[in-house]
Amino acid sequence: MAERIFGHIPNVFEGDVFENRIALSHSKVHRPTQAGISGSQKEGADSIVLSGGYEDDQDLGDVIVYTGHGGRDPITKKQVTHQFLSDKNLALAINCQNGLPVRVIRGANHKSKFSPEFGYRYEGLYKVVKYWRKTGRSGFNVWLFRLEKITVDQALTYQVSEDSPIYSKTTRTLTAQQRLNRDYSLTLKIKEIYNFHCQVCNTKIFTNAGFYAEAAHIKPLGEPHNGPDTLDNILCLCPNHHVMLDFGGFTIDDDYSLIGLEGKLYVKPEHRINSEFIRYHREHFTFNLPHASQPSS
DNA sequence: ATCGAACTTAGT
DNA sequence: ACTAAGTTCGAT
Numbered sequence: 063m064a065e066r067i068f069g070h071i072p073n074v075f076e077g078d079v080f081e082n083r084i085a086l087s088h089s090k091v092h093r094p095t096q097a098g099i100s101g102s103q104k105e106g107a108d109s110i111v112l113s114g115g116y117e118d119d120q121d122l123g124d125v126i127v128y129t130g131h132g133g134r135d136p137i138t139k140k141q142v143t144h145q146f147l148s149d150k151n152l153a154l155a156i157n158c159q160n161g162l163p164v165r166v167i168r169g170a171n172h173k174s175k176f177s178p179e180f181g182y183r184y185e186g187l188y189k190v191v192k193y194w195r196k197t198g199r200s201g202f203n204v205w206l207f208r209l210e211k212i213t214v215d216q217a218l219t220y221q222v223s224e225d226s227p228i229y230s231k232t233t234r235t236l237t238a239q240q241r242l243n244r245d246y247s248l249t250l251k252i253k254e255i256y257n258f259h260c261q262v263c264n265t266k267i268f269t270n271a272g273f274y275a276e277a278a279h280i281k282p283l284g285e286p287h288n289g290p291d292t293l294d295n296i297l298c299l300c301p302n303h304h305v306m307l308d309f310g311g312f313t314i315d316d317d318y319s320l321i322g323l324e325g326k327l328y329v330k331p332e333h334r335i336n337s338e339f340i341r342y343h344r345e346h347f348t349f350n351l352p353h354a355s356q357p358s359s
Numbered sequence: 360a361t362c363g364a365a366c367t368t369a370g371t
Numbered sequence: 372a373c374t375a376a377g378t379t380c381g382a383t
Binding site for chain 2: 094110149150169
């Protein structure tokens with residue numbers, strides 16, 4: 063099975079039109095030949111198609127309210143049972159909780175002023191900002207997903223700093239896409255190692271899309287820190303302790319004792335942390351080393 | 360490996 | 372409008 067690609071497909075640009083679903087599939091922009099959502103509940107959704115047929119859809123251009131799949135009679139196409147937050151719907155929820163972009167394609171059968179005259183047109187990247195359940199026009203439950211277009215400026219942040227202006231747009235798109243996929247696989251890996259438990263407080267957060275945790279870089283990515291995007295620089299944290307780490311609310315000693323918090327960072331044997339990175343954090347993100355950063359209680 | 364679901368498509 | 376053929380993916 064081919065690897066799922068998040069973000070732009072190299073050599074495919076916004077506005078590109080494909081004759082039919084087979085051509086769209088072969089382009090890798092949206093691989094399924096019929097299904098509206100491409101994705102898995104484990105990895106998330108990489109692309110969706112708007113092609114009419116779901117009566118609760120709303121298309122405002124840069125904002126789309128997209129209906130999840132399921133519950134339709136295969137013959138009449140009418141909603142005949144409830145939809146559930148599972149399968150492809152769960153995939154879109156995963157995008158929302160992890161900030162993954164989804165490619166959007168509008169088909170000619172999708173009746174809105176934004177749909178193409180014919181064929182299927184690639185409309186660029188959107189983020190899933192919210193999802194919820196409601197009683198649809200049919201009277202059955204449907205899941206809805208609010209999508210907001212990722213602007214060009216935002217998309218540029220996917221690109222790596224070593225990218226030079228002399229690189230072609232295609233090269234930069236490729237680099238950005240590869241980076242996105244690599245980042246995401248590391249994110250999945252660190253959460254898998256700790257089974258979504260925070261390494262500081264052991265909290266495991268439960269949501270309607272399963273468990274939630276954050277991958278936190280010890281030495282930050284990007285200029286001027288340029289920490290590496292590797293497992294030995296990443297922790298699995300709850301949102302609170304992620305924020306505290308990023309803003310120096312606590313730091314970590316060489317023996318993993320916490321400074322500024324009680325206790326010790328839990329580190330699994332198979333997870334090697336580079337002590338250079340926690341030293342960097344101690345030296346750059348606390349206001350008074352080594353033990354004066356405790357908040358008063 | 361197999362199977363079912365899917366915002367298809369062409370043909371009648 | 373209806374139907375059957377057909378493809379691909381994702382889960383079992």
